[in-house]
Every structure is written in structure tokens, then in C-alpha cells.
Amino acid sequence: MADSARLGLVTYLMLAVRNLMRNLMRNQRRTTITLLTMIFGIAVLTLLSALNDGWLSQMKTNFILSYTGHAQIHAKGFEASQNLRDRITNPEEVTRLMQSYPEILGWTQRIRTSGLASVGGGSAGIQIMATDSEQETWVTSIHEHVTKGTWLRPGMSQDLLLGATVADTIGASLGDRVILMAQRPAGEMVSEVFYLRGILETGAPQIDRTLALIPLNTAQVWLKMGQSITDIVVRADQHENTDLVVHLFAQQLSDQTYEIMPWQELDPMVRQWLEFSDAYGLVIILVVVILVLVEILNTMLISLHERHKELGVIAAIGTTRFQIFSMLLLEAVLLIFIGASLGYLAGSLLVYSLSGSGIDLSGYANAFQFFYMNPVIYPDLTTDSAIRILGTTLVAAVLAGVYPAWKATRLSLSQALRIQ
Amino acid sequence: MTSIIKTHDLHKCYWVGTMPHPALHGINLDIKQGEFAVLAGRSGSGKSTLLNIIGALESADSGSVEVFGQNILEMTQDQRTRFRLHNIGFVFQAYNLIRVFNARENIAYVCQLQGKSKEESLEIANHWLREVEIEHLGYRRPDQLSGGQQQRVAIARALASDPKIILADEPTANLDTQTGRNLIHLMQDLNQRPGTTFLISSHDPDVKEAASRLIKLADGQIVDEWSTIPKTPTSIYSDCPVQNMPFGERVQFKIKRLIRWRRIRKPSKKNRRRS
Numbered sequence A: 001m002a003d004s005a006r007l008g009l010v011t012y013l014m015l016a017v018r019n020l021m022r023n024l025m026r027n028q029r030r031t032t033i034t035l036l037t038m039i040f041g042i043a044v045l046t047l048l049s050a051l052n053d054g055w056l057s058q059m060k061t062n063f064i065l066s067y068t069g070h071a072q073i074h075a076k077g078f079e080a081s082q083n084l085r086d087r088i089t090n091p092e093e094v095t096r097l098m099q100s101y102p103e104i105l106g107w108t109q110r111i112r113t114s115g116l117a118s119v120g121g122g123s124a125g126i127q128i129m130a131t132d133s134e135q136e137t138w139v140t141s142i143h144e145h146v147t148k149g150t151w152l153r154p155g156m157s158q159d160l161l162l163g164a165t166v167a168d169t170i171g172a173s174l175g176d177r178v179i180l181m182a183q184r185p186a187g188e189m190v191s192e193v194f195y196l197r198g199i200l201e202t203g204a205p206q207i208d209r210t211l212a213l214i215p216l217n218t219a220q221v222w223l224k225m226g227q228s229i230t231d232i233v234v235r236a237d238q239h240e241n242t243d244l245v246v247h248l249f250a251q252q253l254s255d256q257t258y259e260i261m262p263w264q265e266l267d268p269m270v271r272q273w274l275e276f277s278d279a280y281g282l283v284i285i286l287v288v289v290i291l292v293l294v295e296i297l298n299t300m301l302i303s304l305h306e307r308h309k310e311l312g313v314i315a316a317i318g319t320t321r322f323q324i325f326s327m328l329l330l331e332a333v334l335l336i337f338i339g340a341s342l343g344y345l346a347g348s349l350l351v352y353s354l355s356g357s358g359i360d361l362s363g364y365a366n367a368f369q370f371f372y373m374n375p376v377i378y379p380d381l382t383t384d385s386a387i388r389i390l391g392t393t394l395v396a397a398v399l400a401g402v403y404p405a406w407k408a409t410r411l412s413l414s415q416a417l418r419i420q
Numbered sequence B: 001m002t003s004i005i006k007t008h009d010l011h012k013c014y015w016v017g018t019m020p021h022p023a024l025h026g027i028n029l030d031i032k033q034g035e036f037a038v039l040a041g042r043s044g045s046g047k048s049t050l051l052n053i054i055g056a057l058e059s060a061d062s063g064s065v066e067v068f069g070q071n072i073l074e075m076t077q078d079q080r081t082r083f084r085l086h087n088i089g090f091v092f093q094a095y096n097l098i099r100v101f102n103a104r105e106n107i108a109y110v111c112q113l114q115g116k117s118k119e120e121s122l123e124i125a126n127h128w129l130r131e132v133e134i135e136h137l138g139y140r141r142p143d144q145l146s147g148g149q150q151q152r153v154a155i156a157r158a159l160a161s162d163p164k165i166i167l168a169d170e171p172t173a174n175l176d177t178q179t180g181r182n183l184i185h186l187m188q189d190l191n192q193r194p195g196t197t198f199l200i201s202s203h204d205p206d207v208k209e210a211a212s213r214l215i216k217l218a219d220g221q222i223v224d225e226w227s228t229i230p231k232t233p234t235s236i237y238s239d240c241p242v243q244n245m246p247f248g249e250r251v252q253f254k255i256k257r258l259i260r261w262r263r264i265r266k267p268s269k270k271n272r273r274r275s
């Protein structure tokens, strides 16, 4: 007997669609407002989400390309100790692997150590980074951030570039003799004379405040390091391949000797910042979705109240509670589906119209002078965010539909049938 | 003739908040197959309540209702729904058609609920539209039909599920006299030809006249003559025991009593010290 009480899907759909149409027609103002709220909400959500994503991916790109690369290989323990004792003595072992992976776009070797820079009376603590003038350009765009003077010139062993803030602090200007002081792996302090050839302004305060860039060969001789280096910096062909590259190296290199770190691990601040932004994006989604959900819930409950009698009749003539539940759920889901699709369409059009010029925030540039941000934000509609938005809305639709639908199965039949 | 509806000592109370309202008081009824029985009685005498209980739409407080030998008071909600679908056709005073369906779809809907294919259902719907003489109006929606036409659709819908009983609650109350008479003839005809049993509640003298049997209801009891005083006077307290109060109301009731009790038993400390 149970199987005889089946209702074809077509009948369900027909009932749901017609009820929906009827509610749209009959309660023009209310349902229209609900639909508009939803379209507006989802459109704004789409735009905000695209802005957030665009902003995040710019930030990520800036971060990776201005200094860090996608991944770095160090001697084991170097990231924690920052001590030259933990250095890669045989970089050849790593660099010979580079050719075999098409996912690797470029790589460079660096020595990183802390030191002191002084000129005339001023001095400041610095982070010395020694790199190959040409190789570095394969990996990062730091050479594009030279705002005064030049990039490291090939063959010029005493060239020095300073972060803009460091140069300011110690009062050095182009052409000045700058004395750098650092510690050799063995522990002995040594100093060397360099000539300031360029000023770097990356927009990232911790770089501009500390960076001193010198040629790799010079550093190797000066610090008596032979062929040793501290970092091998790798650039992948796209952000998404970072983990793959890390994985490839991890397979080939002994984890007793090396540590291989993706960019996220190299700057915990940036990672936290990105995670925060992700969470912030999620909060936006949640807020909008909750608003939409309440709106739908409200509409469905009012319409339920108005249809108490009709639902009573449907139940009286033999529609089971499950069937009534499904009908109303379907109706809510359809309503949200229409609203969400139109909203997403409107949002995409907004994003599209803004994606050419971007949103120029340079008027507030000061606030954007830190953390690898560009003053112009280009919204970026990713499939990820589309899935997130539409997925969340769908879940919301079901949530907003379940309660009224459940409520409909609890309506009192005897009361429904006494309504005139 | 076999009896198809049998009630025994049926009691029913409604609760408005914590106040009971007795609606049925010991109903013993026996309806035989093929009867055209009419329930008469003043407004509020319990006609709708009795029909709803027999139609498995409502539950009773005590007693039993057997329809085709099945005690419907012991069924679960879903069992009742299925029971209604296969055994009982309803006709209501206010027609109560599904507004988004046209006449034909309204009738076909119950057949589809019974698991028949769409084509077969529409076929049956056409047949019944012919039977109630409005086959040319099948494409119209309820709001495009007159009251009498809507009630014909409602009767067709009630019959389309091939039920053994039709329960009709004041089917002519919203119709003018002539339309009402036509409808009564239609129902009598359907009662005689396919032999469907009818149980109708009504104030309408025409309906009462058409009855093969008149059941008189007063204050929730069946009486022989309108003049006779009900055998047992109804009493709220014996008819509506507190145990039958619905759960929500009972909680409310208990909380209220608790508050009252605390007020009496526990005067505040200040008062106690003073006294």
C-alpha cells in the first residue's frame, strides 16, 4: 500500500512551480521585495567576494614575487636559527634537479644573514641578502622596485642596494661608502666597504626597513663561505603548483639535510593575514546568507499561514506529510534558486564591468602602503568563490525551506478545515 | 445490509488554552452500506467534529470508530492519510479545490496520489467530469468557476478515488436553493447507481428531505426528537479529564499552578519576619 501513495516528480514540480508563480503573482509586492532583496544580496556578495579574491591574489603575487619566491630550500634548521652554520654546502646537489621539472620557472641562490650598516655617523641593523644579479630576476621582481639608482650590475663586486627606510635611517645617499658588518660562520665579525648604487622600495615595510642587497660572489668571499649558500629560492609556473614543487623536492632531497618550505611557511604574518582575509570573506558570505535566509523564511512562513486551509485540504484528500514536506521544500529551493541565479548574474556583470579599470583606492594610499597591496583592486571572480557562494546559498535554501516545510506537516487539519 | 461505519461511545473535547469545550458526548452510530444519511443539528452541535473523526481527520478522546472493521482511532498519522486516500471522499462546504490546478487536474490529483499514471488519472477525471455534467469546464481553474460548478468538481474529486463513503460537510450551504437542489439530485443519483454511501451534515431542509435516514445531533449527543432533552447532561469535568489536555497546554497549566502555589506557600522573607 505504501508504494501506491507515490506522486510523480512532474506533479511535484508542477505544484511547486505553480504555487510559486501564484505567490509571486498574488503577493506581488512582498514576493517581489523578497526576490529583489535576494538578488541584491547575492549580487553584493558576489562583488565583495570577487574584490576580496582579487585583492588576495594580488597580495599573494606581490608577496611571492617581491621577495620570497614560491618555495625555498635551506639547510635543515636555518629558518629557525638564521645562523650561517646551517648552510647548504653543496648547492649543486639541489640545483641540478631544477631542469627536470617543467613546473619550475626559475630559481636563484642567496645568502641571508643579519648585520649592521653604517655610514658617517649613522648605523642600523640590517638583513643582508646576497644574490646573483641575473638569477634573481628569474625568480622575483625585486629589481623592478629600484626607485633610485640601479640594480646590481654584473661584475661590480662592491655594489650595494638598500631598502628606502634603511637608507633614510642611516642617512646614506647614492654613491656613499657604506660599511657592512657581519659574522662569518665560524663566529668572527668582519666588515667590508660597499657603495650605495640603488634604493629599493617594495612597499613591504619589513623589507624596506632592513634589506641590504649585495652580489652573491662578494659575500661568499667576504664571509669565507666557499660555494655555500643559505637559500635556494624557487619560482613555480603558477601559485597553485607550489605544493607540487615542494613535494617534488621533498621526494628527492634528504630531510636530514634540507628543509623545504612553501611561501606560506616563510612568513607567518602573511599567512595569518591571508587566513584572516579568507575568514573575513567567509563572514561576509555568512552575514549575507543569513539575511537572505531570514527573508526567505519570513516569506515562506507568511505564505504558509495564508495557505493553511489549502494545505489542510491537500492533506485531507490523501497527501502524506512527506509529500507536503517535499512540495514546500521544493518551492523554497526554487525561489532561492531563481533569486540566487539572478543575483549571481547581476554580481558577475558588476565584476565584469569593474574588471577593466579596477577600483582605485590610491586616494587612501597610505592605508594600503603596507603588506604588498596595490592601490588598485581588480575584482577576480574565481570558480572557488562561485562554488562557495552558490553552495552556501543552496544550503541556506534548504535550511530556510526545511522549517516551514516541517511546520506545514504539523498544521492542525481540523483547524485548517474550519477556516472559511 | 452490512454496516460500514460504527462508532461506540465516542467522546471529544476541544481545548482552548486550559479551558475544555466538550464537542461530542457518547456517540453511538451505525451507518449501513448504501445509505444516504444526513446529520442534522444546530450550529455547534458537533456535526463537523463527528464527520472529521469518522473521516480520520481528527482523533477522539475515547470510544471507538470502526470503518470497514478497521479502528481508525488506533492508526498512525500516515496510516490515516492512506486510509483517507483509498476509502473516503470528502466534500466541504467551501469547495476547497486546489487553486493552482484546473478542474480536471484537481480530480486527477487524487488518482495520482493513489499511484496511477498521469494519463490514466486524466482519463478518470474526464469520466467524473462527465458524471457531474461539467465536462466542458475541465480546463478552468477554481476561481473561474461558479460555486455550484466548484462543488461539482469537489464531488467528482471525492468520487475519483473510488471511495466507499462520501463524507460531505454542509455541501449546499454556500449555494442558492436551485443549485443546491441540483446538487442533491446529483448526489442521490450517485448514491443509487454506483451505490456509494453518503454521510452528509446539513441545515438545508432539502438535504434533510432527501435523506434515507436522518440523524439528529444536539449538544454532542444523538437525540430521537429535537424536543427530548439529552439523556446525560454534559459536564465539563467528567467529559474532559485533565489528562486529555494537549501537551503544550498542560505545561502551561502546570506552570500557572506552580506560580500560584508558590505565591500561597512561600511568602517573601520580609513578610514572614513581620508576622
Ligand SMILES: Nc1ncnc2c1ncn2[C@@H]1O[C@H](COP(=O)(O)OP(=O)(O)OP(=O)(O)O)[C@@H](O)[C@H]1O
Pocket: A414, A415, A418, B014, B015, B016, B021, B022, B023, B041, B042, B043, B044, B045, B046, B047, B048, B049, B050
Ligand atoms: N478547533 C476547535 N477548538 C475549540 N473548539 C472547537 C474547535 N472546533 C470546534 N469547536 C467547538 O466544538 C463544538 C462543535 O463544533 P462543530 O464544528 O462540530 O459544530 P457544527 O455542528 O459543525 O456547527 P456548524 O453547523 O456551525 O458547522 C462547537 O462548540 C465548537 O465551538
Ligand SMILES: [Mg+2]
Pocket: B047, B048, B049, B169
Ligand atoms: Mg460544521
